[in-house]
Amino acid sequence: MSLSYRKFATACLSLTLAINMGLANTVTSANTALAAAEPNKLFEISDSQYDEAVKLLSNYIKIDTTNPPGNEKLGALYLQSVLKENGIDAQVFDSAKDRAIVIGRLKGTGKKKAVILLSHIDVVPAQASDWKYPPFAAEIHDGELWGRGTLDMKGMGIMELAAMLAIKKSGKVLDRDIIFIATPDEEVGGTYGAEWFAKNKKELVKDAEYLLNEGYSIESYNKTGNTDGKAKYWGVDYAEKSVLWLSLTANGLAGHASMPMSNSANNRLIKALAMIAENPPKMTLLPAAKEFFQSIAPFEASPLKELYADIEKTAKAPSKETEETLSVDKLKYSMLRNTVSITVLKAGYKTNVIPAQAYAELDCRLLPGVTPEQFVEEVKKTIGDSSIDVKVIEWEKGDPSPYDNDMFRAIKEANRAEGASAPVVPVVVPWFTDSHWFRELGIHSYGFEPIEVDADHLATMHGKDERIPLAAFRRGIDRLVRILTAL
Numbered sequence: 293m294s295l296s297y298r299k300f301a302t303a304c305l306s307l308t309l310a311i312n313m314g315l316a317n318t319v320t321s322a323n324t325a326l327a328a329a330e331p332n333k334l335f336e337i338s339d340s341q342y343d344e345a346v347k348l349l350s351n352y353i354k355i356d357t358t359n360p361p362g363n364e365k366l367g368a369l370y371l372q373s374v375l376k377e378n379g380i381d382a383q384v385f386d387s388a389k390d391r392a393i394v395i396g397r398l399k400g401t402g403k404k405k406a407v408i409l410l411s412h413i414d415v416v417p418a419q420a421s422d423w424k425y426p427p428f429a430a431e432i433h434d435g436e437l438w439g440r441g442t443l444d445m446k447g448m449g450i451m452e453l454a455a456m457l458a459i460k461k462s463g464k465v466l467d468r469d470i471i472f473i474a475t476p477d478e479e480v481g482g483t484y485g486a487e488w489f490a491k492n493k494k495e496l497v498k499d500a501e502y503l504l505n506e507g508y509s510i511e512s513y514n515k516t517g518n519t520d521g522k523a524k525y526w527g528v529d530y531a532e533k534s535v536l537w538l539s540l541t542a543n544g545l546a547g548h549a550s551m552p553m554s555n556s557a558n559n560r561l562i563k564a565l566a567m568i569a570e571n572p573p574k575m576t577l578l579p580a581a582k583e584f585f586q587s588i589a590p591f592e593a594s595p596l597k598e599l600y601a602d603i604e605k606t607a608k609a610p611s612k613e614t615e616e617t618l619s620v621d622k623l624k625y626s627m628l629r630n631t632v633s634i635t636v637l638k639a640g641y642k643t644n645v646i647p648a649q650a651y652a653e654l655d656c657r658l659l660p661g662v663t664p665e666q667f668v669e670e671v672k673k674t675i676g677d678s679s680i681d682v683k684v685i686e687w688e689k690g691d692p693s694p695y696d697n698d699m700f701r702a703i704k705e706a707n708r709a710e711g712a713s714a715p716v717v718p719v720v721v722p723w724f725t726d727s728h729w730f731r732e733l734g735i736h737s738y739g740f741e742p743i744e745v746d747a748d749h750l751a752t753m754h755g756k757d758e759r760i761p762l763a764a765f766r767r768g769i770d771r772l773v774r775i776l777t778a779l
């Protein structure tokens with residue numbers, strides 16, 4: 293795979309996109325209220341455990357792991373020291389100079405197979421002069437901890453670590469080993485991180501059945517208005533779309549531009565691309581997408597409420613108006629079809645010369661189960677010109693994980709403990725995370741960050757002023773403990 297592909301494909305890049313697509317998450321105080329209602333079903337870390345977790349996150353944020361260059365080894369050594377201080381065996385492996393992976397294991401009874409808690413150590417660059425507070429100082433203001441990586445994804449990494457430490461401290465031995473893994477290099481594709489691990493150290497996770505990683509979160513109403521920040525649903529991504537890159541080449545005769553040729557390479561390629569642009573792939577409703585849209589319909593406003601509630605009808609023959617309405621929320625819209633974006637165009641070198649060749653590239657994202665062969669046929673049919681040469685230049689298969697197993701049941705149990713007013717729903721995401729390296733090892737992998745974050749906060753993930761609301765951070769640790777205990 294090329295580096296450029298990886299840059300396009302990372303999760304974090306795309307999460308920034310998600311903000312513009314109507315994700316409206318915010319912090320709720322529902323947990324506290326519900327804790328009173330069902331005390332026996334809820335786990336809550338103590339104040340001192342919470343203080344310790346905030347300290348861990350602050351220290352971790354202060355370690356600058358901006359990628360490039362990364363320097364994640366300092367982060368890996370820090371996490372290793374915390375694990376070891378708490379009596380959990382942990383190893384650090386160098387994948388390149390100053391870059392390292394940490395892996396620790398909390399032993400269970402071994403009755404069931406292990407579960408991995410995955411995170412990445414690297415962060416994207418931060419332009420300090422744009423920030424209200426410095427990006428690597430971990431300052432706390434108004435109940436929020438500021439810094440690059442607080443949301444993407446050192447915050448989740450420390451939630452995972454704190455949940456593991458809380459379980460260890462409780463003395464309860466779970467049926468599954470919990471494996472903590474933090475990788476470098478996720479933000480530019482994982483060559484020195486998850487990919488390196490999957491190729492060189494996979495024997496360390498050969499007993500693992502499940503994995504939790506970054507991904508979707510708890511989508512909530514805006515805090516303003518009468519809904520006051522309540523969670524809509526817990527989105528758990530069980531699949532990432534496959535990546536298919538295609539090249540289109542038209543060959544023809546070169547000639548002087550003073551004597552036009554209607555079938556020139558340029559003219560034929562332009563017609564082919566126009567067909568692609570005007571005829572997007574038809575909607576395809578996956579069973580998981582049906583469940584997703586029907587589950588979230590009650591939480592949406594009209595007209596999306598009605599369109600989602602009857603998603604089968606919606607997807608069958610959408611009018612132009614329906615397409616426009618659905619496309620406002622691009623993230624959800626992407627779950628309904630394979631997509632094509634025309635990206636690279638190359639042809640010609642002089643105004644008065646008709647070139648002999650015209651070339652284009654397409655970035656296609658395919659739903660689980662669609663093969664490159666199937667999609668190439670579809671593209672060729674859409675173009676309707678056999679003189680255009682269509683070639684596959686990149687293919688990355690995004691395998692889905694099941695969404696009716698112990699992991700989903702455990703997440704649903706944690707959700708029920710809070711009253712289950714916001715359903716747990718399966719999501720297909722259009723981006724790639726480190727999860728795919730582990731799916732390829734046969735480990736069922738899920739993207740779920742058990743915290744509420746509003747749209748403003750989500751927008752900071754690859755932007756400025758990234759910060760995590762500490763109340764959500766605390767609830768996230770509790771939820772992870774509940775999920776792991778129920779697994």
Ligand SMILES: [Zn+2]
Nearest residue numbers: 304444445506
């Ligand atoms: Zn990330």
